[in-house]
Amino acid sequence: MVISFKSWFSRMLFVVLFAVLLVIVSGGYRWLLDVVSPLHPYQKPRGDALKVLQQVPSSPEHGNSANRLRWFYWYGE
16 A cells, blocks of 8 residues: 555645634634624613613512412512
Protein backbone atom coordinates (compact mmCIF):
# COMPACT_ATOMS: atom_id res chain seq x y z
CA MET A 1 0.00 0.00 0.00
CA VAL A 2 1.42 3.32 -1.07
CA ILE A 3 0.80 6.35 1.14
CA SER A 4 0.83 9.54 -0.84
CA PHE A 5 2.06 12.65 0.93
CA LYS A 6 0.10 14.86 -1.47
CA SER A 7 -3.24 13.20 -0.68
CA TRP A 8 -2.64 13.36 3.11
CA PHE A 9 -1.59 16.99 2.81
CA SER A 10 -4.77 17.84 0.89
CA ARG A 11 -6.91 16.05 3.50
CA MET A 12 -5.22 17.84 6.40
CA LEU A 13 -5.54 21.16 4.57
CA PHE A 14 -9.26 20.48 4.13
CA VAL A 15 -9.71 19.66 7.84
CA VAL A 16 -7.79 22.75 8.96
CA LEU A 17 -9.62 25.01 6.52
CA PHE A 18 -12.97 23.54 7.62
CA ALA A 19 -12.14 24.14 11.30
CA VAL A 20 -11.05 27.75 10.64
CA LEU A 21 -14.18 28.53 8.64
CA LEU A 22 -16.34 26.89 11.32
CA VAL A 23 -14.81 29.13 14.00
CA ILE A 24 -15.31 32.21 11.82
CA VAL A 25 -18.95 31.38 11.08
CA SER A 26 -19.80 30.58 14.71
CA GLY A 27 -18.14 33.82 15.87
CA GLY A 28 -20.11 35.75 13.27
CA TYR A 29 -23.31 34.10 14.43
CA ARG A 30 -22.60 35.04 18.07
CA TRP A 31 -21.82 38.62 17.01
CA LEU A 32 -25.07 38.79 15.03
CA LEU A 33 -27.06 37.53 18.01
CA ASP A 34 -25.49 40.21 20.22
CA VAL A 35 -26.38 42.91 17.70
CA VAL A 36 -29.97 41.79 17.11
CA SER A 37 -31.06 40.71 20.59
CA PRO A 38 -32.22 43.29 23.15
CA LEU A 39 -29.79 44.19 25.91
CA HIS A 40 -31.95 43.56 28.97
CA PRO A 41 -35.41 42.22 28.14
CA TYR A 42 -36.55 42.19 31.79
CA GLN A 43 -35.48 45.68 32.84
CA LYS A 44 -38.02 48.27 34.01
CA PRO A 45 -39.55 50.13 31.09
CA ARG A 46 -38.57 53.73 30.46
CA GLY A 47 -40.85 56.59 29.49
CA ASP A 48 -44.61 56.11 29.30
CA ALA A 49 -44.40 52.31 29.09
CA LEU A 50 -46.02 50.22 31.80
CA LYS A 51 -44.92 46.87 33.11
CA VAL A 52 -47.96 44.59 33.02
CA LEU A 53 -46.88 42.03 35.60
CA GLN A 54 -47.87 42.60 39.21
CA GLN A 55 -47.05 40.90 42.47
CA VAL A 56 -49.62 38.42 43.78
CA PRO A 57 -50.77 39.35 47.29
CA SER A 58 -49.88 36.94 50.08
CA SER A 59 -52.06 33.85 50.28
CA PRO A 60 -54.47 33.28 53.18
CA GLU A 61 -52.73 30.26 54.66
CA HIS A 62 -54.64 30.32 57.97
CA GLY A 63 -58.01 31.44 56.59
CA ASN A 64 -61.15 29.37 56.37
CA SER A 65 -61.64 26.85 53.60
CA ALA A 66 -63.91 29.13 51.54
CA ASN A 67 -61.23 31.85 51.37
CA ARG A 68 -58.56 29.31 50.49
CA LEU A 69 -60.76 27.83 47.75
CA ARG A 70 -61.56 31.31 46.40
CA TRP A 71 -57.82 32.07 46.41
CA PHE A 72 -57.11 28.86 44.49
CA TYR A 73 -59.68 29.60 41.79
CA TRP A 74 -58.63 33.27 41.48
CA TYR A 75 -54.82 32.87 41.37
CA GLY A 76 -54.42 29.20 40.52
CA GLU A 77 -52.08 28.45 43.43
